[in-house]
Amino acid sequence: MTLLAPATATRSELSVRDLTRVFMSPTGETTQALLNTSFTAAPGEFVSIIGPSGCGKSTLFNVIAGLDAPTSGEVTINNSSILGQQGHVGYLLQKDLLLPWRTVLGNVTIGLEISGVNKKLANKIALPLLEAYGLGDFVGHHPDQLSGGMRQRAALLRTILFNRDVILLDEPFGKLDAQTRATMQEWLLDLWDDFQKTVVFVTHDIDEAIYLSDRIVVMSPRPGRIIADLPVHLTRPRKATVVTSPEFIELKSEILALLATGHTKESLA
Amino acid sequence: MSVVDTPRSIVRETTPLVGPAMDELARLPKHAPKVRTRALFPTEPKGQLVALLAVGIVVVLFVAWQLLADIGVIDTFFWSKPSMIWDSAVIAFTNGTMLDDTIFTFTSTVAGFVIGVVGGAAVGLSFWWSRLYARTAEPLLIAVEAMPKLALAPMIVLALGIGMSSKIAMATALVIIIQILNTHTAVRAVDRDLQTLLYSLGASRAQVFGKVVFPSTIPSIIASFRVSIGLALTGAIVGEYIGSQHGLGKMIQFAAASFDISLIWVGVFTLGVLSFVLYIAVLFLERFLLRAIRGA
Numbered sequence: 109m110t111l112l113a114p115a116t117a118t119r120s121e122l123s124v125r126d127l128t129r130v131f132m133s134p135t136g137e138t139t140q141a142l143l144n145t146s147f148t149a150a151p152g153e154f155v156s157i158i159g160p161s162g163c164g165k166s167t168l169f170n171v172i173a174g175l176d177a178p179t180s181g182e183v184t185i186n187n188s189s190i191l192g193q194q195g196h197v198g199y200l201l202q203k204d205l206l207l208p209w210r211t212v213l214g215n216v217t218i219g220l221e222i223s224g225v226n227k228k229l230a231n232k233i234a235l236p237l238l239e240a241y242g243l244g245d246f247v248g249h250h251p252d253q254l255s256g257g258m259r260q261r262a263a264l265l266r267t268i269l270f271n272r273d274v275i276l277l278d279e280p281f282g283k284l285d286a287q288t289r290a291t292m293q294e295w296l297l298d299l300w301d302d303f304q305k306t307v308v309f310v311t312h313d314i315d316e317a318i319y320l321s322d323r324i325v326v327m328s329p330r331p332g333r334i335i336a337d338l339p340v341h342l343t344r345p346r347k348a349t350v351v352t353s354p355e356f357i358e359l360k361s362e363i364l365a366l367l368a369t370g371h372t373k374e375s376l377a
Numbered sequence: 378m379s380v381v382d383t384p385r386s387i388v389r390e391t392t393p394l395v396g397p398a399m400d401e402l403a404r405l406p407k408h409a410p411k412v413r414t415r416a417l418f419p420t421e422p423k424g425q426l427v428a429l430l431a432v433g434i435v436v437v438l439f440v441a442w443q444l445l446a447d448i449g450v451i452d453t454f455f456w457s458k459p460s461m462i463w464d465s466a467v468i469a470f471t472n473g474t475m476l477d478d479t480i481f482t483f484t485s486t487v488a489g490f491v492i493g494v495v496g497g498a499a500v501g502l503s504f505w506w507s508r509l510y511a512r513t514a515e516p517l518l519i520a521v522e523a524m525p526k527l528a529l530a531p532m533i534v535l536a537l538g539i540g541m542s543s544k545i546a547m548a549t550a551l552v553i554i555i556q557i558l559n560t561h562t563a564v565r566a567v568d569r570d571l572q573t574l575l576y577s578l579g580a581s582r583a584q585v586f587g588k589v590v591f592p593s594t595i596p597s598i599i600a601s602f603r604v605s606i607g608l609a610l611t612g613a614i615v616g617e618y619i620g621s622q623h624g625l626g627k628m629i630q631f632a633a634a635s636f637d638i639s640l641i642w643v644g645v646f647t648l649g650v651l652s653f654v655l656y657i658a659v660l661f662l663e664r665f666l667l668r669a670i671r672g673a
Binding site: 221 | 570575580588592595670
């Protein structure tokens with residue numbers, strides 16, 4: 109599949125520094141959604157963010173995507189600020205959010221369409237990709253005619269086709285059954301390999317995080333903050349059996365402990 | 378150890394209550410199982426059978442009317458009878474202005490419907506752009522909607538004259554407010570996540586409107602067509618009642634003034650057929666538009 113990768117794949121570094129976001133309710137109560145959150149995703153790196161619900165993951169993504177302004181802090185791509193600017197990163201929300209009145213082709217090209225690429229060219233770029241990633245026979249279908257896995261594939265391709273170096277994936281496989289999920293993980297790794305994107309991936313599934321990532325950022329709620337930033341030292345390509353390896357199990361128990369206690373162990377500080 | 382003690386004390390406290398309740402349940406008579414051999418839901422009847430029954434009912438009613446009138450049970454001075462109505466209809470359509478009247482009413486209804494539906498949808502959609510504008514306009518619109526717009530008819534006819542424009546204005550007035558309110562409801566129901574997605578792709582407000590908001594609301598806009606077509610016809614007829622030289626409404630008024638009951642019936646039945654035809658036309662329009670958006 110590598111033949112489809114852009115010949116000159118650019119790669120970008122995403123950096124989040126001291127991000128704090130305080131929400132104020134109309135009655136004047138304040139909620140600290142994010143507190144001094146900092147991390148960096150190196151060019152082409154696959155970083156997972158894991159944490160219980162309410163740890164500010166969605167707020168973090170909205171700020172990175174430029175949809176929400178932080179109370180303080182900075183977000184940069186290759187050292188230039190992208191605060192409050194939309195369209196710098198590809199963002200896949202929890203739902204696949206395919207437009208029901210558009211075909212698969214119309215849905216995956218919407219990012220290009222909005223950036224002003226003409227339809228003919230957009231289709232010319234999209235069609236071989238749809239073919240290569242298993243949606244070739246469904247180009248003219250509408251989303252309601254697709255299975256959950258195919259819908260998610262279309263949504264991911266839409267994100268890839270938006271043609272940004274950094275992509276944010278917010279629990280993209282959360283609603284899929286276990287088997288489809290495993291297929292989709294492989295598929296995502298193929299895409300990542302082919303396109304060399306910098307990926308920030310939110311999940312609740314520790315196995316999924318370890319299996320996919322180069323690094324795992326563990327967050328804790330109220331206020332949302334990072335309590336650990338752990339490298340994953342498993343060689344790629346990883347086989348499905350990697351989940352039974354001692355390194356895998358050791359990392360998993362470490363993350364489980366972190367999530368259970370919700371605070372930093374001294375050894376990890 | 379409190380950990381062990383707690384569950385035991387719970388059991389001890391609840392046992393005296395649970396025991397008698399369970400005995401009570403055990404003593405209750407058992408409901409006999411039911412055997413159902415018929416299908417759970419009534420089966421769909423054949424289309425031909427439905428049509429045959431519907432036509433049959435109409436025929437039976439007319440025959441009964443004719444017979445009861447012939448033997449003197451129904452006073453034909455007030456109620457007329459099918460044979461007399463038929464004679465009147467033949468004269469009205471061949472010698473009279475009946476066809477012109479029908480075309481007049483049809484034209485003003487369709488014009489009022491189109492203006493009301495398009496204008497209403499445009500205003501309803503415009504509410505997406507500003508919450509302040511929408512919130513200010515909404516109570517005013519609801520007040521206008523609650524007011525019987527038929528009361529405006531004399532004023533509209535005085536202002537616009539007894540020609541077709543006052544009929545179109547009445548039809549529009551009845552359609553437009555409902556269409557605005559329905560469209561506004563649909564606009565507010567547009568998926569926020571879909572809009573967020575487009576903003577994340579760097580879309581402008583106009584792009585979000587054109588690619589998400591407008592297509593999302595089309596099914597709701599189309600769904601209110603069915604109500605609107607009936608309202609448009611009502612508006613046109615009322616306009617004709619107030620003052621007109623043409624139209625089925627004017628024709629019915631004229632027949633009533635000259636105590637020609639049969640001719641009133643001719644007008645009423647023509648209106649019935651007209652509204653049925655318009656309704657079917659709207660159903661086809663709906664299906665056509667929905668297919669067009671899906672791009673199939």
